Amino acid sequence: MYKDVQFEKYMDTVYNRLTNGGLFLTVKGSRPNTMTIGWGGITHFWGRAIFIVPVRESRHTFGLMEDSREFTVSVPIRADVRDSLNFCGTHSGRDFDKFRELGLTAVPGRRIDTPIVGECELHFECGVVYKETMNPKNLIKKIDDKHYPDYHTMYYGEILDCYLRDPDAQ
């Protein structure tokens, strides 16, 4: 049901899904919450594989991430979860239990205490080792004008586990 994978082989898939529909970024809390991300990526720092994910300070996820210091990223490969991604990109976890609302399955993580979105095939479990709060003065004006205020914090999550899981095996 689970298959360990080398994430290097899925970097193009992750980038493709990230920029076409988005990925699920999930954090734990009094109830787990997932949001849609369309920005971020897999990098390498300090001899570690690092998944960088951006979260705006206004988001419900922001407070949860500050507390939990860990997250999962779930990537749909063949799964049709476009409607759920659209919902999670436009609704706050303050107002909805998104897993319940959308009938998504919170499957327990293998290495960390944060669930994955069971409807997806590819999953990353990450522990935050660093974060950057965006500094507006270091950003070009064109981007600043278009996308801010409400700046992002870039969370650098070390990839602790990466695997495929059959979404039909709920």
Next chain:
Amino acid sequence: MYKDVQFEKYMDTVYNRLTNGGLFLTVKGSRPNTMTIGWGGITHFWGRAIFIVPVRESRHTFGLMEDSREFTVSVPIRADVRDSLNFCGTHSGRDFDKFRELGLTAVPGRRIDTPIVGECELHFECGVVYKETMNPKNLIKKIDDKHYPDYHTMYYGEILDCYLRDPDAQ
């Protein structure tokens, strides 16, 4: 001689070379300078493809980058440039004209005014749109103890051009 490529198809290659021997990070100046990077990666922010490269404040490249706000990344695919990468990872451009010292070819960029390392096959031309100066208090102690002081600045370079070039066609 030049072939435009979609960088998405080379993300695994870039990650592999980054973490095995390194890539050339080149900046312009009174003379162009190249250094070896083993950290960084291709991400997506603000609807743009972004190559993040880290540069320590002590490096000769740091001052050049602050002035030029652009850089190239040259990736060896089949080229055997291990000795040059080793040299560029351990010697400063303050003391050496590395292109001359190593017999590397500074081929003019296509979109920006910074050269590429002609001995490599795959090239990225990037314009800096954002930078982050690392904040030690947001880093876990284990990494801080092992790799710092002399913190990195993370330069976010929008990928403006990506292409293959035959290294034999000098």
